[in-house]
Structures are given as structure tokens and as C-alpha cells.
Amino acid sequence: MIRLLVVSLALAVAMPAAADSLSPKQMERCKAMQVTLTPKKAELEAATANRDALATKTEALGEQYEDAQVMRLASASNAKAADSAKAEFESAKRAFAQAELALQANARQFNQDVSDYNQSCTPKK
DSSP: OHHHHHHHHHHHHHHHHHTTTSOHHHHHHHHHHHHHHHHHHHHHHHHHHHHHHHHHHHHHHHHHHHHHHHTGGGOHHHHHHHHHHHHHHHHHHHHHHHHHHHHHHHHHHHHHHHHHHHHHHSOOO
């Protein structure tokens, strides 16, 4: 989260400084690149929030499964409840893993976009 804030500040500072050394065509391209970074950042923050929510849910379901597992041998209904809790936990783990992979892919792409922007739109000293 802090990295995103630093990137945003760097972009805000870099654009005026880059204006001195870029052609008008390059300036337009850089402005277009900068405009696309804001929605990507918001998407990344939303994906992070989703992943965090799924982590919390998965942890809670894991605890419920462990509690149900302790009582499994007490009766057939407890065994059914434990099986149900296990299925829910396994499903939540899969959803969490998918969200984590999607977040990592989005973060890699965002970092690459920022790197491309910095390479082409910031002045070389």
C-alpha cells in the first residue's frame, strides 16, 4: 500500500520535470500512460482488499472445520457437519489462492507499467 503511494507521488513529481526534455508527441504519450495508471492502481487496491477479505474468511472457516473435526466421532450428524465444514474450507482455500494469484499478476503488470513510464517519461540525468 505504501509502495502505491510512493509511486503515485513519484508520478506526480516526474511529469512536470519531464516536460522540459520531452517532445510534444512524447508528452502526450506520457500523459496517456499516466492516466491509465490511476485506474490500474485502484484495481490493484480493490484486488488487495478482496484477497484480504478472503484470507479472513478462509481462516474463520478453517477454525470452524477444526472445531467440527474434534466432534466428528461423537455421532453421524457431527461427522456430516465436519464433512460440510471441510468442503466449505477447501472451497474458501481455492478462492483465496485464485485471488492471490490474480493480485500477484496485477501487481507485476502495474509495476511493469510504472517502470515503462519511468523509463520513457522521466528526464535522464
